[in-house]
Amino acid sequence: MGHTHVTTTTSDEGAAVPVTIRDVARASGVHISTVSRTFSAPHLVNPETRVRVLACAEDLGYRPNRAARALITGRTHNIGLIIADIANPFFPPLIKAAESQARHRDYHVFVADTNEDPTAEEELVHALAKQVDGVLLCSPRMSNSLIEQLSREVPLVVVNRQVTGLPCVLMDVGQGARSAIEHLVGLGHRSIALLGGPRSSWTNREMRRAAGAAARAAGAELTVLGPNAPTEVGGSAVAEQVRRSGVSAVLAYNDLMAIGLIEGLDALGVRVPQEVSVVGVDDITLSRLTRPKLTTVATPTGAAGRTAVDMLLQQDIESPRGARGSGAGTALGVRRTTAQVMLQTDLVIRDSTGPGPYARPARPLAAPRGPGPHCPAGPGIPTTATGDAVAS
Amino acid sequence: MGHTHVTTTTSDEGAAVPVTIRDVARASGVHISTVSRTFSAPHLVNPETRVRVLACAEDLGYRPNRAARALITGRTHNIGLIIADIANPFFPPLIKAAESQARHRDYHVFVADTNEDPTAEEELVHALAKQVDGVLLCSPRMSNSLIEQLSREVPLVVVNRQVTGLPCVLMDVGQGARSAIEHLVGLGHRSIALLGGPRSSWTNREMRRAAGAAARAAGAELTVLGPNAPTEVGGSAVAEQVRRSGVSAVLAYNDLMAIGLIEGLDALGVRVPQEVSVVGVDDITLSRLTRPKLTTVATPTGAAGRTAVDMLLQQDIESPRGARGSGAGTALGVRRTTAQVMLQTDLVIRDSTGPGPYARPARPLAAPRGPGPHCPAGPGIPTTATGDAVAS
DNA sequence: TACTTCATTGCAAACCTTTGCAGCACGACG
DNA sequence: CGTCGTGCTGCAAAGGTTTGCAATGAAGTA
Numbered sequence: 153m154g155h156t157h158v159t160t161t162t163s164d165e166g167a168a169v170p171v172t173i174r175d176v177a178r179a180s181g182v183h184i185s186t187v188s189r190t191f192s193a194p195h196l197v198n199p200e201t202r203v204r205v206l207a208c209a210e211d212l213g214y215r216p217n218r219a220a221r222a223l224i225t226g227r228t229h230n231i232g233l234i235i236a237d238i239a240n241p242f243f244p245p246l247i248k249a250a251e252s253q254a255r256h257r258d259y260h261v262f263v264a265d266t267n268e269d270p271t272a273e274e275e276l277v278h279a280l281a282k283q284v285d286g287v288l289l290c291s292p293r294m295s296n297s298l299i300e301q302l303s304r305e306v307p308l309v310v311v312n313r314q315v316t317g318l319p320c321v322l323m324d325v326g327q328g329a330r331s332a333i334e335h336l337v338g339l340g341h342r343s344i345a346l347l348g349g350p351r352s353s354w355t356n357r358e359m360r361r362a363a364g365a366a367a368r369a370a371g372a373e374l375t376v377l378g379p380n381a382p383t384e385v386g387g388s389a390v391a392e393q394v395r396r397s398g399v400s401a402v403l404a405y406n407d408l409m410a411i412g413l414i415e416g417l418d419a420l421g422v423r424v425p426q427e428v429s430v431v432g433v434d435d436i437t438l439s440r441l442t443r444p445k446l447t448t449v450a451t452p453t454g455a456a457g458r459t460a461v462d463m464l465l466q467q468d469i470e471s472p473r474g475a476r477g478s479g480a481g482t483a484l485g486v487r488r489t490t491a492q493v494m495l496q497t498d499l500v501i502r503d504s505t506g507p508g509p510y511a512r513p514a515r516p517l518a519a520p521r522g523p524g525p526h527c528p529a530g531p532g533i534p535t536t537a538t539g540d541a542v543a544s
Numbered sequence: 545m546g547h548t549h550v551t552t553t554t555s556d557e558g559a560a561v562p563v564t565i566r567d568v569a570r571a572s573g574v575h576i577s578t579v580s581r582t583f584s585a586p587h588l589v590n591p592e593t594r595v596r597v598l599a600c601a602e603d604l605g606y607r608p609n610r611a612a613r614a615l616i617t618g619r620t621h622n623i624g625l626i627i628a629d630i631a632n633p634f635f636p637p638l639i640k641a642a643e644s645q646a647r648h649r650d651y652h653v654f655v656a657d658t659n660e661d662p663t664a665e666e667e668l669v670h671a672l673a674k675q676v677d678g679v680l681l682c683s684p685r686m687s688n689s690l691i692e693q694l695s696r697e698v699p700l701v702v703v704n705r706q707v708t709g710l711p712c713v714l715m716d717v718g719q720g721a722r723s724a725i726e727h728l729v730g731l732g733h734r735s736i737a738l739l740g741g742p743r744s745s746w747t748n749r750e751m752r753r754a755a756g757a758a759a760r761a762a763g764a765e766l767t768v769l770g771p772n773a774p775t776e777v778g779g780s781a782v783a784e785q786v787r788r789s790g791v792s793a794v795l796a797y798n799d800l801m802a803i804g805l806i807e808g809l810d811a812l813g814v815r816v817p818q819e820v821s822v823v824g825v826d827d828i829t830l831s832r833l834t835r836p837k838l839t840t841v842a843t844p845t846g847a848a849g850r851t852a853v854d855m856l857l858q859q860d861i862e863s864p865r866g867a868r869g870s871g872a873g874t875a876l877g878v879r880r881t882t883a884q885v886m887l888q889t890d891l892v893i894r895d896s897t898g899p900g901p902y903a904r905p906a907r908p909l910a911a912p913r914g915p916g917p918h919c920p921a922g923p924g925i926p927t928t929a930t931g932d933a934v935a936s
Numbered sequence: 937t938a939c940t941t942c943a944t945t946g947c948a949a950a951c952c953t954t955t956g957c958a959g960c961a962c963g964a965c966g
Numbered sequence: 967c968g969t970c971g972t973g974c975t976g977c978a979a980a981g982g983t984t985t986g987c988a989a990t991g992a993a994g995t996a
Binding site: 562564565566576577580581584585608609611612613614615616617 | 951954
Binding site for chain 2: 161222223230
């Protein structure tokens with residue numbers, strides 16, 4: 153892993169020459185305030201002057217110093233985006249959507265990864281606080297109370313976590329888990345495992361709650377396995393445990409774990425979906441590329457990113473922080489309205505789920521053990537999953 | 545995709561009360577400069593005073609304003625990281641390595657995605673310029689001359705692109721492509737396709753050059769297909785073309801394309817590796833999870849991230865930008881030394897490559913068409929790939 | 937002509953912090 | 967007793983920008 157080759161050259165390249173508003177003012181023969189206005193309030197300056205100033209600025213390669221500007225206006229036109237794990241393919245679509253939405257409003261997005269570490273999360277919020285106008289906290293791992301406390305330092309929008317009093321963007325994983333369970337029960341599974349994710353994940357708690365209720369309602373038994381790391385290795389690590397537990401179907405915390413689990417089961421000689429059905433959550437691109445293709449609960453990540461940015465900017469605009477005028481601020485408790493948005497999820501049925509032990513044969517097929525590979529849920533099996541498809 | 549549910553509440557949460565160095569000074573009965581020193585030069589302040597100040601600061605929840613600090617010191621302790629496409633799993637390991645390395649040196653990393661768009665790249669550099677101490681440009685898509693120009697605005701380190709006069713971190717994809725071609729020729733392939741990536745990619749040019757030379761030297765024929773988008777769809781889109789071209793092996797620009805290609809070939813009924821062998825580049829985690837597992841050229845992404853950060857910080861430290869003292873700077877041409885580091889790559893042989901039409905049978909197997917699925921390159925076939933394994 | 941209105945520009949304070957320099961007190965040394 | 971060094975602290979300028987206010991001059995109105 154050492155580097156093969158290092159070449160070193162020395163050159164006399166000119167260093168960065170910071171050109172300021174003063175230089176432009178001097179060059180164009182006006183006061184610095186006029187230059188400033190040329191950029192931030194063009195309608196206040198004589199068209200002739202303006203073009204002259206602009207020409208000089210162009211000439212000198214002047215660029216307004218955003219940090220200095222932020223110091224006085226209190227707005228940086230930056231948004232912070234804190235992510236538990238960039239390596240999780242769930243996030244990139246969210247990031248991209250947020251970035252494009254922000255760009256439309258003349259904002260830039262800075263992404264930071266926390267490695268699923270709550271401490272890093274907190275530190276990052278502090279570091280970002282004064283350099284951005286607001287922070288999007290995605291799938292945070294820290295406590296609600298800490299989040300509330302941090303929200304006093306910088307405007308926050310939380311994604312994938314419900315915290316009262318703060319704007320939140322949620323995905324209805326409860327509904328998703330319910331559909332998944334009902335789908336599995338409809339296929340004839342009665343003994344199902346839930347592969348838990350990180351302990352401190354709101355999504356994890358929601359899924360657990362909803363899946364438990366749905367299983368109970370449908371007369372199926374739900375075993376909870378976890379918590380686990382929300383990654384491929386987290387999934388493959390529990391393969392043995394899944395086999396021993398004797399369940400015929402598994403709902404995983406996310407696609408990555410589902411894929412890892414399938415891989416792990418494969419290594420143990422357990423075939424999916426013939427012997428065990430697996431459902432994931434997220435519908436990452438990858439879930440369409442593995443064999444078998446993954447049945448999964450699709451989450452609207454792009455919409456989440458866009459919505460979160462909108463909510464942040466809206467909240468941000470109505471309360472210009474760092475106001476001028478001496479230290480008032482505490483006096484008038486700012487009245488702020490916080491919305492919580494819940495986005496729909498959808499079950500996408502592909503090839504990783506198949507008939508279970510209690511399936512009623514859909515057509516004259518060999519064994520109740522299920523049809524050949526790549527056979528999606530047959531049309532003969534209702535997915536209403538209210539329990540009546542089970543009978544016995 | 546609409547949101548199911550929106551709840552809105554209004555609360556009287558106190559707004560962000562920005563507490564400055566002044567408040568702390570007032571509270572602890574010292575001058576602001578003493579407070580400042582308490583944080584940035586603790587050894588200069590009386591221990592008693594220090595604890596008192598720290599207590600007050602803690603009490604009031606004071607946090608130094610990094611923007612204001614940067615304005616005067618000229619250092620933000622931030623690093624910008626510009627990436628062509630976060631959705632490409634090649635980058636996350638690089639990002640994480642860079643972040644961890646930066647954190648060790650008390651720096652923060654801000655990541656930004658450009659969507660493979662050169663214009664966005666340039667804009668992002670400008671936006672970041674005054675908010676970071678330097679920028680890591682990863683797999684840039686803009687021209688060398690523009691990069692050089694931008695490097696006068698902010699210290700730059702370039703990854704996956706060679707530009708003279710600037711510090712660069714390169715991966716030896718030339719060597720990688722050579723090994724891949726030799727591996728394929730050794731397996732008995734004589735007609736090979738190279739799936740090109742983005743036109744403006746340095747890696748792309750390097751691979752093309754090296755693969756061409758290696759094929760010529762080994763007496764094989766190389767067909768170049770492309771340029772293409774460096775994604776799964778970019779790969780699957782050329783499946784038809786690959787089949788028509790009649791090659792028996794393909795070297796793809798990266799793993800994503802290789803995986804997409806395999807998927808596309810599968811849809812056309814072409815089996816990998818039995819009918820066509822496929823080699824990728826990058827060794828992303830995903831390449832171990834697809835079937836067949838991907839043979840690929842592993843690139844040291846983590847090392848690249850760490851090295852890039854080191855080089856940036858080193859370059860940065862010796863020349864403190866935004867120096868105090870009036871507008872000198874042009875006068876003394878700053879002498880700066882730029883290193884270019886080349887990192888090794890390694891061919892990882894898995895299941896997507898198998899014997900070609902000119903293979904000599906390794907053991908008494910059925911047809912020269914190749915063994916069953918999941919059979920990696922048999923131990924009987926040497927991978928020295930100097931060409932002598934071909935014979936006839 | 938005198939007065940108002942308007943557009944344009946300059947002035948200077950403010951944002952929050954760092955830092956060179958000077959001042960102060962105190963102990964030590966000659 | 968005078969001088970010096972040392973340890974600590976305060977003063978004020980500086981960094982690049984925005985912005986309320988005032989000043990200027992010209993045009994419009996009565």
